[in-house]
Amino acid sequence: MRTSVITGLNQNERELFATLDPKRLPHHIAIIMDGNGRWAKKRHLPRVAGHKRGVEAVRGTAETAARIGIPWLTLYAFSVENWKRRPKTEVAFLMRLLQTYLKSEVSTFNDNNIRLEYIGRRHELPSEVQDVMQWAQDATAKNTGMVLTLALNYGARSELADAFNSILDAAAKNGGLEHLRKQLIDEETIGKHLYTSHLPDPDLVIRTSGEMRLSNFLLWQLAYSEIYVTETLWPDFDGKHLLEALRDFQKRERRFGGLTEHTA
Numbered sequence: 001m002r003t004s005v006i007t008g009l010n011q012n013e014r015e016l017f018a019t020l021d022p023k024r025l026p027h028h029i030a031i032i033m034d035g036n037g038r039w040a041k042k043r044h045l046p047r048v049a050g051h052k053r054g055v056e057a058v059r060g061t062a063e064t065a066a067r068i069g070i071p072w073l074t075l076y077a078f079s080v081e082n083w084k085r086r087p088k089t090e091v092a093f094l095m096r097l098l099q100t101y102l103k104s105e106v107s108t109f110n111d112n113n114i115r116l117e118y119i120g121r122r123h124e125l126p127s128e129v130q131d132v133m134q135w136a137q138d139a140t141a142k143n144t145g146m147v148l149t150l151a152l153n154y155g156a157r158s159e160l161a162d163a164f165n166s167i168l169d170a171a172a173k174n175g176g177l178e179h180l181r182k183q184l185i186d187e188e189t190i191g192k193h194l195y196t197s198h199l200p201d202p203d204l205v206i207r208t209s210g211e212m213r214l215s216n217f218l219l220w221q222l223a224y225s226e227i228y229v230t231e232t233l234w235p236d237f238d239g240k241h242l243l244e245a246l247r248d249f250q251k252r253e254r255r256f257g258g259l260t261e262h263t264a
């Protein structure tokens with residue numbers, strides 16, 4: 001494992017990786033990618049230029065994470081609020097960018113044994129976007145390495161509402177609401193009805209561009225995650241920054257509401 005890891009990394013990343021304990025890497029990393037607009041503004045470029053460069057950062061981060069053996073990486077790419085709070089032209093651009101990215105990226109996913117998944121209300125996305133999403137997911141379905149989950153049209157509160165409705169639907173099929181009333185809805189039941197039922201909770205959540213907010217991202221799943229905020233704007237984020245976040249993570253003592261426990 002370590003040999004293949006080292007061949008995939010550049011010199012800078014290799015040096016940083018050598019400072020890490022490979023046995024204590026996080027299993028699941030979630031990232032709130034932020035700062036594309038500010039990156040563009042600093043360069044007197046239109047906002048969309050930041051999103052374009054943001055795609056490069058997605059590529060580099062996913063490749064590095066896969067190469068060092070992270071099993072699950074989840075990226076917050078498009079929130080339910082993005083529809084309402086951004087100009088229509090920017091939303092349309094992001095939708096086109098997503099399609100271009102998925103079409104061109106399948107070969108990189110396959111080269112790195114990455115399986116693609118999604119969370120969010122994908123049925124509300126434009127049908128041509130849904131088609132490309134499905135195509136890319138199918139094209140990587142046999143890969144057995146890292147699972148890259150893109151949160152698209154995702155919101156944690158919508159996810160919880162969807163989970164509760166899904167619990168009601170299941171109850172209706174399974175003896176009706178009378179039956180549900182007798183059942184205790186516990187944490188495990190809710191977890192099983194979330195979009196992320198197939199994923200472990202993230203050990204580490206990274207947010208770029210210095211903002212100290214969760215922005216309606218994985219609110220249930222991040223209950224015990226370590227939070228790492230970097231001033232780096234998302235388009236500048238790369239494998240080196242990811243490894244720096246991991247180095248910080250390995251210094252943490254995780255508590256899970258109880259006694260001190262070392263990371264991972």
Ligand code: FPP
Nearest residue numbers: 033034035036037038051054055077098101
């Ligand atoms: C925040 O930047 C980022 C986003 C709107 C979503 C992230 C999108 C990308 C990285 C590009 C497309 C991704 C994929 C997977 C194809 P912002 O515009 O909110 O930045 P600002 O806060 O500086 O304005």
